[in-house]
Amino acid sequence: MKVMAFNGSPRKNWNTATLLEHALEGAREAGAEVELVHLYPLDFKGCASCFACKRIGREEIGVCALKDELRPVLERVRAADALLLGTPVYYGCESACTRAFIERLQFPYLNYADYSKPHFPRKIATGLVYTMNVPEGLLERLGYPASFERTRANLARHFGSCELLLATNTSQYDDYDKYEAGFDKQDKARHRETQFPEDCRRARELGARLAQGYRP
Ligand SMILES: Cc1cc2nc3c(=O)[nH]c(=O)nc-3n(C[C@H](O)[C@H](O)[C@H](O)COP(=O)(O)O)c2cc1C
DSSP states (O other): OEEEEEEOSSOSSSHHHHHHHHHHHHHHHTTOEEEEEESTTSOOOSOOOOOGGGOTTOSSTTOOOOOSTTHHHHHHHHHOSEEEEEEEEETTEEOHHHHHHHHHHHGGGOOTTOTTSOSSSSOEEEEEEEEOSSOGGGHHHHTHHHHHHHHHHHHHHHHEEEEEEEEOSOOSSSOGGGSOOOSOHHHHHHHHHHHHHHHHHHHHHHHHHHTTOOOO
C-alpha cells in the first residue's frame, strides 16, 4: 500500500504541508509506504490541450504526452494505492499550481468514449485537503463548498472515491504585527492553539483511512 500526497502550497512547512505530514504519519502508522511531493519546485504546466491522450491507436492509455518534471511523478501515481491532494484556497479555489497538477493528473484518465469508465486501471481512495484564511461560518456565503465539491467529485469520478478535509481560519504568518491586516490577531492565535491541532488530528485519521484502501 503506497499513499502519495501532493503539496499545492508554495510553502513547504506551513498549514497545508503540516496537515499533509500528519495525514502521512497516520497512513504510515497504519502500515502504508508514503511519499510527499511538493509541487511548486517542479517545472511543469497544466494541460497543453494536445489531445495525445485521446488519440485513437495511441500506444499507452492514461499517459500524458508532456515531458517535464511532472512526468516521473505521474508515473509513480499509476502505481499508487491512494492519493492525497492538499492546497491553500486562493481566491476561492485551489492554488494555480494545484489546478495545473489536477489537469495533468486527471485528463489522461478521462475516457471520452465512456465517462463512466475512467482509464485509471483500478479504483483507489483519494483525499482533498483545503486550508483557508476565512472562518468556517463564512464558507457558505462565499460559495466555497460548491467549488470544493466540484473538485472532490471529479477526483472521485476519475479514481474511485474522494474524502474532503477543510481547515479554516488558518494563520497566514507567525507575527500578525508585521503585516497589514484587518484580522483579529487574538482570535487567530487562539485558533492556531486550539483548532489547528484538532485539524492535524483529523488529517492523521484521514491518512489512516486512506491506508485502508478504496471503499465504495
Ligand atoms: C494569493 C492568495 C490568495 C488567497 N485567497 C484566499 C481566499 O480566497 N480565501 C481564503 O480563505 N484564504 C485565502 N488565502 C489564504 C490562504 O488560503 C491560507 O492562509 C492558507 O492556509 C495558506 O496555506 P499555506 O500556509 O499552506 O501556504 C489566500 C492567500 C494567498 C497568498
